[in-house]
Amino acid sequence: MAARAGPAGARTAGEAEGAAADGLAVAAEGADADGLAGADGLALDGDSFVVALNVQDKLARVGQDGSVDIIASGGPLDFPASVVLDDGAIYATAAAFVTAQTPGDSPAPALVDLH
Numbered sequence: 001m002a003a004r005a006g007p008a009g010a011r012t013a014g015e016a017e018g019a020a021a022d023g024l025a026v027a028a029e030g031a032d033a034d035g036l037a038g039a040d041g042l043a044l045d046g047d048s049f050v051v052a053l054n055v056q057d058k059l060a061r062v063g064q065d066g067s068v069d070i071i072a073s074g075g076p077l078d079f080p081a082s083v084v085l086d087d088g089a090i091y092a093t094a095a096a097f098v099t100a101q102t103p104g105d106s107p108a109p110a111l112v113d114l115h
Helices: 013-021
Strands: 039-045 048-053 058-062 068-073 080-086 089-094 110-113
Touching: 048 080, 048 089, 058 080, 068 089
Parallel strands: 039 080
Antiparallel strands: 039 048, 048 058, 058 068, 080 089, 089 110
């Protein structure tokens, strides 16, 4: 099996630390990993990013400091998978993956406009 590159192309923790010392981007420390369960698509928004949390039916904003704020949840967000930001608007796909596999549910895949 081939080795997979990590942050900034580093292959080991030591190489990642060296990359950080050189000013290269590495994974943000302090992010609430439990709060990001099911993280899927994401979109850069200035100095933060918006991420689709598919198993939670939520969208979250993750700040540079690792803070996680829920910006949308429930409703039409049925297993959100992809996120696009356009001129202040947030669009997310609702894949309806879980409801499609649940007998008796009516899945409704959609493109959700979250102005």
